[in-house]
Amino acid sequence: MACRIEDYGLIGDCETSALVGKDGSIDWLCWPTFSSGACFAALLGSPENGRWQISPATEIVKVSRRYRPHTLILETLFEAKDGRFTLIDFMPVRGKHSDVVRIVRGVQGAVAVRMELAMRFDYGRVVPWVTRCEDGLQAIAGPDMTVLRTSAELHGEDMKTVSEFELKEGEDVTFVLTYGASHEPRPRAIDPHKALEDTEHTWLKWTQRGKTAGPYSEAIERSLITLKALTYKPTGGIVAAVTTSLPEALGGNRNWDYRYCWLRDATFTLLALMNGGYYEEATAWKNWLRRAIAGSPEQLQIMYGISGERNLLEWEATWLPGYEQSAPVRMGNAASNQVQLDVYGEVMDAYLHAELGIEDGDPESFKLPQNMVEHLETIWDQPDQGIWESRGGPQQFTYSKVMAWVAFDRAIRAAEHFGYSDPIARWTELRDRIHAEVCAKAFDNELGSFVQTYGSKMLDASLLLMPLVGFLPNEDPRIKGTIEAIEKHLVSDGLVLRYDTSKVDDGLPPGEGVFLACSFWMVNALKRIGREEDARKLFEHLLSLRNDLGLLSEEYDTTQKRQVGNFPQALSHIALVNAAFSLQGDGNLRHRAPRNKESSSRRASKQQA
Numbered sequence: 001m002a003c004r005i006e007d008y009g010l011i012g013d014c015e016t017s018a019l020v021g022k023d024g025s026i027d028w029l030c031w032p033t034f035s036s037g038a039c040f041a042a043l044l045g046s047p048e049n050g051r052w053q054i055s056p057a058t059e060i061v062k063v064s065r066r067y068r069p070h071t072l073i074l075e076t077l078f079e080a081k082d083g084r085f086t087l088i089d090f091m092p093v094r095g096k097h098s099d100v101v102r103i104v105r106g107v108q109g110a111v112a113v114r115m116e117l118a119m120r121f122d123y124g125r126v127v128p129w130v131t132r133c134e135d136g137l138q139a140i141a142g143p144d145m146t147v148l149r150t151s152a153e154l155h156g157e158d159m160k161t162v163s164e165f166e167l168k169e170g171e172d173v174t175f176v177l178t179y180g181a182s183h184e185p186r187p188r189a190i191d192p193h194k195a196l197e198d199t200e201h202t203w204l205k206w207t208q209r210g211k212t213a214g215p216y217s218e219a220i221e222r223s224l225i226t227l228k229a230l231t232y233k234p235t236g237g238i239v240a241a242v243t244t245s246l247p248e249a250l251g252g253n254r255n256w257d258y259r260y261c262w263l264r265d266a267t268f269t270l271l272a273l274m275n276g277g278y279y280e281e282a283t284a285w286k287n288w289l290r291r292a293i294a295g296s297p298e299q300l301q302i303m304y305g306i307s308g309e310r311n312l313l314e315w316e317a318t319w320l321p322g323y324e325q326s327a328p329v330r331m332g333n334a335a336s337n338q339v340q341l342d343v344y345g346e347v348m349d350a351y352l353h354a355e356l357g358i359e360d361g362d363p364e365s366f367k368l369p370q371n372m373v374e375h376l377e378t379i380w381d382q383p384d385q386g387i388w389e390s391r392g393g394p395q396q397f398t399y400s401k402v403m404a405w406v407a408f409d410r411a412i413r414a415a416e417h418f419g420y421s422d423p424i425a426r427w428t429e430l431r432d433r434i435h436a437e438v439c440a441k442a443f444d445n446e447l448g449s450f451v452q453t454y455g456s457k458m459l460d461a462s463l464l465l466m467p468l469v470g471f472l473p474n475e476d477p478r479i480k481g482t483i484e485a486i487e488k489h490l491v492s493d494g495l496v497l498r499y500d501t502s503k504v505d506d507g508l509p510p511g512e513g514v515f516l517a518c519s520f521w522m523v524n525a526l527k528r529i530g531r532e533e534d535a536r537k538l539f540e541h542l543l544s545l546r547n548d549l550g551l552l553s554e555e556y557d558t559t560q561k562r563q564v565g566n567f568p569q570a571l572s573h574i575a576l577v578n579a580a581f582s583l584q585g586d587g588n589l590r591h592r593a594p595r596n597k598e599s600s601s602r603r604a605s606k607q608q609a
């Protein structure tokens with residue numbers, strides 16, 4: 001059986017990553033990239049679907065873990081009856097090939113250790129052909145090859161490779177597993193100890209670049225390291241999470257593939273990275289975005305593959321039973337074909353910060369966003385699937401319209417920056433029209449709150465972002481009313497649900513955990529309406545839900561007290577970073593005064609209020 005989600009740790013080389021359980025088992029690894037087939041898929045099935053375990057051969061008495069400070073190098077300390085050893089796991093910075101290095105280091109006594117490797121390519125389905133080679137063992141099936149090199153003795157056992165050895169204090173046994181294409185020569189061997197030194201040096205250099213001071217600096221740094229690990233270095237794309245189909249409710253079917261780049265998630269990541277001082281990554285993402293969305297604006301997608309691929313066809317891996325029997329296991333994501341209007345606002349907001357924030361802008365760079373906004377002019381009033389990617393019918397989602405307002409607002413600011421006059425009057429008229437429409441159709445007087453869709457009675461936690469994007473000022477009673485209504489009706493055990501799945505038809509059976517990003521958004525919202533103490537309490541509660549390594553999945557099951565949903569999830573970590581910066585009173589780009597101090601629509605809304 002797979003571990004609890006929070007019992008996994010993440011290692012990675014910024015092209016892919018692996019999940020290592022507290023039991024020393026790597027249960028998830030897609031190779032060679034985030035969106036490739038997995039060669040270890042026990043996470044979504046059983047050990048027979050591929051895993052790599054190193055653990056005491058006798059009963060485990062205690063396990064504790066940590067990352068080496070400021071790095072993504074994982075150290076698991078196992079205590080058994082016969083002694084203790086540390087398992088050091090990491091993926092070195094990639095050269096031509098990708099490696100997973102596992103160093104087993106004796107700490108005390110003489111411990112019996114067992115290593116068990118079951119390679120299964122293509123998401124746990126294909127048993128490879130395993131043969132010995134002069135310096136190790138190679139496994140081949142179809143396009144894939146892995147090579148295991150070790151100082152330990154190996155033998156075969158029941159379609160697995162096994163090693164059993166005794167480890168004394170101060171001794172090291174090393175294992176290096178390397179991926180290569182099967183038609184190419186075997187990848188070269190690396191020195192695991194040198195790789196450890198280099199990897200540590202690289203992460204230390206990276207973390208030193210950050211500007212993370214203040215009481216929450218440790219949490220911020222861990223989240224930024226996690227976001228960096230979710231970045232696909234060759235292209236700058238950022239995946240929403242490294243897993244597919246970890247369920248939003250245990251045993252349920254809200255199971256999705258997150259190994260893609262959502263414009264929304266990546267845009268929020270960009271702001272978190274810039275707040276954290278990582279402008280190089282922000283620039284790389286900006287360039288990824290330019291390439292991904294290049295072309296006809298009518299063909300804009302809400303998500304792309306790590307290199308900008310558009311075809312993310314959704315299918316089910318029927319041979320995998322799913323995490324704790326949560327079926328189906330899905331690959332690809334049909335939401336890629338949805339219309340979600342908020343994405344235009346998120347991209348324009350990011351454009352304003354990334355383009356004009358980093359480089360002060362090249363007028364050429366505005367052509368693509370300008371086309372996008374011109375297209376939005378023709379579709380902003382249509383119903384869509386919304387931020388939560390509803391699988392029910394399209395609706396007039398309030399958050400989508402708010403973000404359409406953001407798109408025009410930011411486009412106007414960019415046009416002003418470049419000294420254009422032509423589209424400004426048209427966009428200003430539209431921006432103000434959307435503002436007035438949202439205020440008239442999406443505010444419910446009885447609830448004293450904005451609601452999920454025009455004319456409905458349902459609440460939606462995405463509306464916590466309204467003050468953050470500047471749609472209405474913090475002091476507006478409608479903002480306070482919305483925050484308080486969400487607090488009253490969408491908070492479960494102190495944390496925030498996206499919406500009430502038992503009352504809203506989203507095309508799926510009801511039931512999911514509280515949404516961690518929304519709970520961090522609540523921190524921001526409370527701070528904005530002057531409830532700083534409540535904001536801090538909620539933030540610290542949220543910090544306590546991170547696992548022992550500081551990692552968060554998408555949602556939390558407050559009844560079972562377990563993390564649920566894909567893991568580790570960018571959106572949760574982004575929201576953590578932005579909430580922490582907001583509480584610390586520094587950084588948050590969206591808090592900065594806009595260029596033109598107060599837009600006319602905001603002046604108008606203040607008067608209405």
Ligand SMILES: OC[C@H]1O[C@H](O[C@H]2O[C@H](CO)[C@@H](O)[C@H](O)[C@H]2O)[C@H](O)[C@@H](O)[C@@H]1O
Pocket residue numbers: 240254256257258262264265333334335387388389390391571
């Ligand atoms: O809830 C249904 C949808 O769930 C996923 O989307 C969620 O994750 C995305 C990535 O983090 C996020 O951008 C989105 O706002 C979330 O609702 C899933 O990817 C969708 O296919 C699914 O319809």
